[in-house]
Amino acid sequence: MIILKDRLGKTISGESISFIDTPNKEGIIIPEYIIIHFTAGRGAESSIDWLKDPTAKASAHVIIDRDGRITQMVEFNKKAWHAGRSRWADRSDFNDFSIGIELENPGKLTKVNDRYYAWFEKEYSKDVVVEAKHKHENEVSYWHSFTEKQIDSCFKVCKLLMETYKIKDILGHDDIAPHRKNDPGPAFPMVNFRAKLLGREDNTADIYKVTSNFVNVRKGPATEFDTITQLKKDTEVEFIESKLGWFYVYVLLKTAKDEEPIYGWINSDLLKKV
Numbered sequence: 001m002i003i004l005k006d007r008l009g010k011t012i013s014g015e016s017i018s019f020i021d022t023p024n025k026e027g028i029i030i031p032e033y034i035i036i037h038f039t040a041g042r043g044a045e046s047s048i049d050w051l052k053d054p055t056a057k058a059s060a061h062v063i064i065d066r067d068g069r070i071t072q073m074v075e076f077n078k079k080a081w082h083a084g085r086s087r088w089a090d091r092s093d094f095n096d097f098s099i100g101i102e103l104e105n106p107g108k109l110t111k112v113n114d115r116y117y118a119w120f121e122k123e124y125s126k127d128v129v130v131e132a133k134h135k136h137e138n139e140v141s142y143w144h145s146f147t148e149k150q151i152d153s154c155f156k157v158c159k160l161l162m163e164t165y166k167i168k169d170i171l172g173h174d175d176i177a178p179h180r181k182n183d184p185g186p187a188f189p190m191v192n193f194r195a196k197l198l199g200r201e202d203n204t205a206d207i208y209k210v211t212s213n214f215v216n217v218r219k220g221p222a223t224e225f226d227t228i229t230q231l232k233k234d235t236e237v238e239f240i241e242s243k244l245g246w247f248y249v250y251v252l253l254k255t256a257k258d259e260e261p262i263y264g265w266i267n268s269d270l271l272k273k274v
């Protein structure tokens with residue numbers, strides 16, 4: 001596989017790579033991040049049909065089906081509409097500088113009498129179900145597994161993208177839009193995937209607990225910065241980055257859907273790893 005003029009191409013026979021154009025794209029971007037998604041759909045084909053429909057107002061650069069077949073829909077230097085309202089660390093609006101990869105997967109499943117159903121009511125057998133806790137949720141839930149071929153294709157595409165563009169990080173949609181999105185979720189091996197590609201330990205999944213009451217969340221990494229809010233003992237936060245003994249975190253508080261998510265800086269002495 002190669003990238004030529006911002007499009008994937010085959011280098012050996014047997015590689016399944018195709019390009020299906022979509023009108024759902026605009027302008028030029030310089031890719032800095034890769035965002036992993038799941039389609040939450042019935043199948044790759046129906047997702048591709050949807051993502052080329054102008055009324056969808058959504059798209060992704062690449063779709064990977066369960067057999068590992070790769071379909072590119074947007075050139076890597078063009079803006080696709082996959083991230084929506086998004087924020088991570090000090091960056092926002094990730095469509096402007098990220099590549100979106102969609103993996104065919106129905107997403108979170110509902111368990112009813114030992115049977116598992118997608119939101120569109122299709123039943124999935126137990127052997128493809130992963131029971132795991134999403135890092136932003138408190139309880140275990142059910143997810144459709146990804147296939148090895150799918151993860152492998154995704155890895156190859158990411159590796160090639162990293163060799164071609166100045167990619168800083170690989171994140172989940174649930175990292176950049178934690179209030180709205182749960183993809184790719186706990187069935188995707190994000191920790192391993194990032195460690196292998198970036199050569200460093202994952203830091204998106206590190207959860208810490210606040211060790212006392214009235215802990216200040218501040219606008220910057222020092223006591224001179226204004227307080228955004230105060231947290232109670234045992235409130236959980238997700239680590240994003242550190243600076244001078246302070247952690248920039250996402251506060252894992254159950255808030256109403258229309259409320260803004262809380263991000264800010266906490267003195268790391270007041271946090272303990274969960």
Ligand SMILES: [Zn+2]
Nearest residue numbers: 037038173183
């Ligand atoms: Zn997504």
